[in-house]
Amino acid sequence: MADSWVIMVTAQTPTNIAVIKYWGKRDEKLILPVNDSISVTLDPAHLCTTTTVAVSPSFAQDRMWLNGKEISLSGGRYQNCLREIRARACDVEDKERGIKISKKDWEKLHVHIASYNNFPTAAGLASSAAGFACLVFALAKLMNAKEDNSELSAIARQGSGSACRSLFGGFVKWKMGKVEDGSDSLAVQVVDEKHWDDLVIIIAVVSSRQKETSSTTGMRETVETSLLLQHRAKEIVPKRIVQMEESIKNRNFASFAHLTCADSNQFHAVCMDTCPPIFYMNDTSHRIISCVEKWNRSVGTPQVAYTFDAGPNAVLIAHNRKAAAQLLQKLLFYFPPNSDTELNSYVLGDKSILKDAGIEDLKDVEALPPPPEIKDAPRYKGDVSYFICTRPGQGPVLLSDESQALLSPETGLPK
Amino acid sequence: MADSWVIMVTAQTPTNIAVIKYWGKRDEKLILPVNDSISVTLDPAHLCTTTTVAVSPSFAQDRMWLNGKEISLSGGRYQNCLREIRARACDVEDKERGIKISKKDWEKLHVHIASYNNFPTAAGLASSAAGFACLVFALAKLMNAKEDNSELSAIARQGSGSACRSLFGGFVKWKMGKVEDGSDSLAVQVVDEKHWDDLVIIIAVVSSRQKETSSTTGMRETVETSLLLQHRAKEIVPKRIVQMEESIKNRNFASFAHLTCADSNQFHAVCMDTCPPIFYMNDTSHRIISCVEKWNRSVGTPQVAYTFDAGPNAVLIAHNRKAAAQLLQKLLFYFPPNSDTELNSYVLGDKSILKDAGIEDLKDVEALPPPPEIKDAPRYKGDVSYFICTRPGQGPVLLSDESQALLSPETGLPK
Numbered sequence: 001m002a003d004s005w006v007i008m009v010t011a012q013t014p015t016n017i018a019v020i021k022y023w024g025k026r027d028e029k030l031i032l033p034v035n036d037s038i039s040v041t042l043d044p045a046h047l048c049t050t051t052t053v054a055v056s057p058s059f060a061q062d063r064m065w066l067n068g069k070e071i072s073l074s075g076g077r078y079q080n081c082l083r084e085i086r087a088r089a090c091d092v093e094d095k096e097r098g099i100k101i102s103k104k105d106w107e108k109l110h111v112h113i114a115s116y117n118n119f120p121t122a123a124g125l126a127s128s129a130a131g132f133a134c135l136v137f138a139l140a141k142l143m144n145a146k147e148d149n150s151e152l153s154a155i156a157r158q159g160s161g162s163a164c165r166s167l168f169g170g171f172v173k174w175k176m177g178k179v180e181d182g183s184d185s186l187a188v189q190v191v192d193e194k195h196w197d198d199l200v201i202i203i204a205v206v207s208s209r210q211k212e213t214s215s216t217t218g219m220r221e222t223v224e225t226s227l228l229l230q231h232r233a234k235e236i237v238p239k240r241i242v243q244m245e246e247s248i249k250n251r252n253f254a255s256f257a258h259l260t261c262a263d264s265n266q267f268h269a270v271c272m273d274t275c276p277p278i279f280y281m282n283d284t285s286h287r288i289i290s291c292v293e294k295w296n297r298s299v300g301t302p303q304v305a306y307t308f309d310a311g312p313n314a315v316l317i318a319h320n321r322k323a324a325a326q327l328l329q330k331l332l333f334y335f336p337p338n339s340d341t342e343l344n345s346y347v348l349g350d351k352s353i354l355k356d357a358g359i360e361d362l363k364d365v366e367a368l369p370p371p372p373e374i375k376d377a378p379r380y381k382g383d384v385s386y387f388i389c390t391r392p393g394q395g396p397v398l399l400s401d402e403s404q405a406l407l408s409p410e411t412g413l414p415k
Numbered sequence: 416m417a418d419s420w421v422i423m424v425t426a427q428t429p430t431n432i433a434v435i436k437y438w439g440k441r442d443e444k445l446i447l448p449v450n451d452s453i454s455v456t457l458d459p460a461h462l463c464t465t466t467t468v469a470v471s472p473s474f475a476q477d478r479m480w481l482n483g484k485e486i487s488l489s490g491g492r493y494q495n496c497l498r499e500i501r502a503r504a505c506d507v508e509d510k511e512r513g514i515k516i517s518k519k520d521w522e523k524l525h526v527h528i529a530s531y532n533n534f535p536t537a538a539g540l541a542s543s544a545a546g547f548a549c550l551v552f553a554l555a556k557l558m559n560a561k562e563d564n565s566e567l568s569a570i571a572r573q574g575s576g577s578a579c580r581s582l583f584g585g586f587v588k589w590k591m592g593k594v595e596d597g598s599d600s601l602a603v604q605v606v607d608e609k610h611w612d613d614l615v616i617i618i619a620v621v622s623s624r625q626k627e628t629s630s631t632t633g634m635r636e637t638v639e640t641s642l643l644l645q646h647r648a649k650e651i652v653p654k655r656i657v658q659m660e661e662s663i664k665n666r667n668f669a670s671f672a673h674l675t676c677a678d679s680n681q682f683h684a685v686c687m688d689t690c691p692p693i694f695y696m697n698d699t700s701h702r703i704i705s706c707v708e709k710w711n712r713s714v715g716t717p718q719v720a721y722t723f724d725a726g727p728n729a730v731l732i733a734h735n736r737k738a739a740a741q742l743l744q745k746l747l748f749y750f751p752p753n754s755d756t757e758l759n760s761y762v763l764g765d766k767s768i769l770k771d772a773g774i775e776d777l778k779d780v781e782a783l784p785p786p787p788e789i790k791d792a793p794r795y796k797g798d799v800s801y802f803i804c805t806r807p808g809q810g811p812v813l814l815s816d817e818s819q820a821l822l823s824p825e826t827g828l829p830k
Contacts, residue, residue: 269684
């Protein structure tokens with residue numbers, strides 16, 4: 001009976017999207033970047049990872065299940081995170097159940113980890129960022145590590161670079177750091193999610209049949225072959241980081257949008273300057289950019305910013321709900337769903353934006369007028385898989401309700 | 416009768432494609448570039464402009480016909496070329512016909528110009544380069560200007576920057592120059608067309624429904640907004656120019672291919688770094704690059720170089736006829752013609768490459784095996800409009816056969 005207990009912690013961690021991009025490592029092993037980056041955390045209500053970590057003397061080895069399927073923990077990135085958190089473990093006591101784990105016990109105890117994304121994995125929606133952030137956050141709580149979220153971010157960074165930015169809500173800066181051991185390469189919050197709460201985010205998940213270069217491989221090849229990357233990292237990004245922090249603090253949307261779009265485009269420019277060149281955006285991505293650029297220009301002041309990560313999906317940040325509703329109308333005009341798709345499964349997340357846009361069913365989509373800023377606007381049915389409406393959101397939280405745990409409190413195995 | 420004579424000259428001038436790109440002017444009016452560029456001249460048998468220029472005391476004004484349609488000469492670019500050549504005009508005498516034009520007469524005499532491209536205009540095949548080169552070359556001959564082709568290139572440059580490189584065959588360097596009046600911004604021949612005569616060039620004219628940004632507008636916006644362009648122009652291109660000249664002189668195809676591809680990609684990278692971003696390549700362009708990159712890698716040494724100008728068309732330079740035949744097989748596998756297209760109108764130019772590739776009709780195209788270097792290779796029927804097979808070629812020539820003139824020797828009007 002003594003070794004049949006299971007102690008569990010469940011946490012939820014958001015994903016994030018960079019508005020000043022991270023592309024290129026100066027240290028592959030420690031995952032240290034060539035420049036600072038800034039991201040916005042996405043509302044976990046729509047895009048997050050939930051992770052339950054459990055410890056029990058009955059566990060024979062560390063094991064992990066991702067979206068219900070067991071995966072190997074032998075990869076260096078998982079091992080880094082597990083090792084670093086174990087090294088920071090402290091005494092844990094559950095007086096009620098008479099369980100005591102001392103600091104040194106953690107070296108011998110094994111953990112079970114179950115993780116679940118509330119959004120399609122492998123759709124290019126930064127699932128590894130939310131995943132590693134959640135893993136590190138949950139393990140730290142389980143093992144009673146005393147480190148604050150910035151310190152934890154430096155550990156999550158060793159799982160996946162951009163994961164460090166998912167340890168906070170709102171807008172987050174990953175400081176590249178200077179020291180060799182990487183201990184100062186960590187995330188800090190720029191402002192929390194309440195600071196600029198009229199922003200609305202619409203993600204267009206773009207259909208693609210091209211196999212993409214992984215960001216790990218891509219950024220290594222860029223560092224090795226692009227003659228533009230170092231100039232970007234050393235001369236351009238440092239100034240942009242200062243300007244971006246200013247824009248966010250002052251809620252200056254025009255400046256924010258300009259910097260966000262320019263930095264996304266420059267990131268894709270250095271990808272193209274790589275040998276062989278890397279193309280993450282496709283014709284649909286280009287058309288979404290064109291739609292936003294033409295609209296912004298026709299209005300005179302930016303209504304929407306766009307940014308693209310290592311894939312064709314567009315992340316569109318609207319100034320406010322009104323701009324978001326107009327944006328959604330335009331997007332649905334250009335990219336109506338295939339005829340066998342229901343509106344309800346085509347626009348996901350915060351559906352109130354759809355209501356604001358006056359769209360209740362597919363007939364309303366059919367009847368949308370062409371955006372006046374483009375002549376003879378064509379429609380590209382089926383080129384977008386679906387949209388997700390969301391907003392800036394909070395950082396990691398613990399879920400105390402045991403019903404939300406992904407592991408059984410008796411067996412420590414997936415429910 | 417005295418003023419009814421017409422004197423004419425007909426010239427033929429090739430088009431050219433840059434292997435180190437010209438993108439960005441330091442002087443908009445004089446068309447002075449921010450960096451040197453190097454091009455290969457394409458065989459005029461497949462891609463050239465023919466221009467007839469005529470002078471007669473009976474002409475009331477300067478007039479021009481392009482591909483049979485009269486166009487206005489009032490644009491600054493035409494006026495620049497006409498003014499500069501007139502300023503260099505010399506005495507002309509036709510003893511047989513008893514005609515004498517003295518140097519100062521040229522100021523009062525008007526010219527008729529008829530120009531014809533032997534390839535589709537507006538397909539993004541640098542028709543303005545061949546056109547302005549031919550205009551300047553033909554006018555210079557008509558007016559007995561003593562300037563050599565390099566000096567004439569500095570005039571053609573004021574019509575269209577890249578036109579200056581069409582004054583020579585083989586490989587040509589446009590030296591950016593230093594002096595303010597632009598007189599040292601001109602073209603020189605690197606090697607003639609016989610120096611490296613086993614190269615074969617295949618152009619894929621890519622179907623596109625996107626309206627493209629003109630190169631004049633595009634490069635102005637890049638100069639104004641890209642933070643990467645100056646670094647490219649000042650730090651990267653000067654070194655590449657030296658390496659490219661070396662590669663060409665030594666017929667080092669591996670180095671030539673590496674530099675050509677890298678510089679094309681970097682040009683498109685600075686376009687993407689422009690605000691708003693400029694996308695000249697589309698998904699088909701990306702697929703052609705991927706096809707070449709994968710093949711080159713699978714062989715171990717480059718077989719083919721690719722380069723793209725301000726549009727989606729690919730210019731593919733194969734190491735030799737054997738590589739060209741293999742390339743054409745691969746291209747026709749990925750991009751077969753639409754079923755209503757005949758092979759004869761789908762592969763234009765030097766059709767002997769088609770024969771080398773063992774392809775006689777559409778059934779042979781259908782039966783092509785998938786390139787082994789790509790798994791589950793898909794076919795993109797109709798994504799390429801047509802191919803042109805050609806090679807490096809000679810510079811401008813005079814056509815003495817009057818039957819090739821585009822203007823009537825009696826009326827000075829289009830035949």
